[in-house]
Amino acid sequence: MTDEENMQIITAIDRMIEFARRAKKNNRTVGLVPTMGYLHAGHMSLMHRAKKECDAVVVSIFVNPAQFAPGEDFEKYPRDTERDKRLMEKEGVEVVFMPSIGEMYPEGNSTCVSPEGDFAKSLCGASRPGHFKGVTTVVAKLFNIVAPDKAYFGQKDAQQAVVVKRMVRDLNMPIEIRVMPTAREKDGLAMSSRNTHLSGDLRRQALGLFRSLELAKKMVSRGEISSGHVKEEMRKILSEEKDVKVDYVEIRDADDLSPIAEVKSNTLIAVAAVVGTTRLIDNIIIS
């Protein structure tokens, strides 16, 4: 019997909990990769790493309505479960946890996990009201259901990674958070399920985000330390693309996301922009 034939699809929370209990009983470590599906190479790299570090890999696929602000793209978020399943089978995933919305949020469900520090209020937290509360709530639920030893997130969602790490620390969750490098297309565009919405010229213009980050990296490597100067030049690059509307260009401490006037070690340079009608984010860390 091959790995492919063993992949279980679980939709009920109770069954997922049962799997987790059995794994613990058998001293098998569990790695969780929480996703919203429509998998790309970034997701696959998380699974790959989880497979190396844990006995069993669980991938959750759940397009979480709670993390979409009103008017955002919850309905048009891309979905392709059959393709996702084939990819996960190949990667040796043991369990796919795919609950329905009603399973995750039954009527009356109303307790939330809320990141209340400044780290959650700026950047995407400012443009997407309620987004990170939706993220921490669903991730806390997934952590309680799957009880993983380690959970894997992508660096592309830099603020999400900070928020989840803070939740784990603040609420004393016994879970190790692993953040993996951003996967990129050949030309540098950060992998994102939302890239599927970009066609023709918009796809080309979207590269502006990556180019602005490349420029920032070059400026810093040449000795520029003023956050203001770097941001200014990044904005210039982005303004060259007519369908790219900048949401933010920010330079922050990579751990607590506090603003910094001068680039130092462990600095996050992050950009968010709407390309056509698709909101994209990207970032680099100056180590």
Add this chain to the structure above:
Amino acid sequence: MTDEENMQIITAIDRMIEFARRAKKNNRTVGLVPTMGYLHAGHMSLMHRAKKECDAVVVSIFVNPAQFAPGEDFEKYPRDTERDKRLMEKEGVEVVFMPSIGEMYPEGNSTCVSPEGDFAKSLCGASRPGHFKGVTTVVAKLFNIVAPDKAYFGQKDAQQAVVVKRMVRDLNMPIEIRVMPTAREKDGLAMSSRNTHLSGDLRRQALGLFRSLELAKKMVSRGEISSGHVKEEMRKILSEEKDVKVDYVEIRDADDLSPIAEVKSNTLIAVAAVVGTTRLIDNIIIS
């Protein structure tokens, strides 16, 4: 060696987590009794039950600043750790978890668990802003640290029990919440650490809460079903005591705390009042 000599006092979160891991590894079930100390017969009955139902009993003593609203009695909340320890030793408690405030809330700690349903907004939630958020946050932290199979709460804090049960259900925590009957003094006064503040005539007047609930029970047993009538008569009783200021007299569904016009099965009758300067609560359930 007797049980008394075995009781461990743990102040560090890491050591508490280690104990919990070892217990799990040895297939020992853990019962947690979260308290703010200054133990009374109500707390002891929770420990007694935990001892019957679990292999190891952990009691936490932590006067949680996050659940006191500004201007409340955090500073004057009674404390007597040495007396508490003697009582717990006698009851066969295996671990006392007594973290400092800095251990539980290190600088920058800012992720909260927040009960956002109507069940948390009325009653004590209305009079004590932030109280239940403080409760769910600290209880979530304790649950993650101690990883109990069962956790024990008193029915005296009826709304707290509802809020904690909802948190466990909403966030899929793998923990059974056990709610135990209110312990009472011989004359009926509900046991509370805060009763220590009541002297002389205030102690006598405090009994008004119990007497109002006794009256409600009698009215219902004689066929009264109007919540309005019952509340009215309860308020009359309470108004007879000059130093008792009613905060609320409420008749609610015992599960979701929604207001009900007519007493039915599973009805909570709850009262809160300030006696002198001490806020007391009490309740009964009409089954």
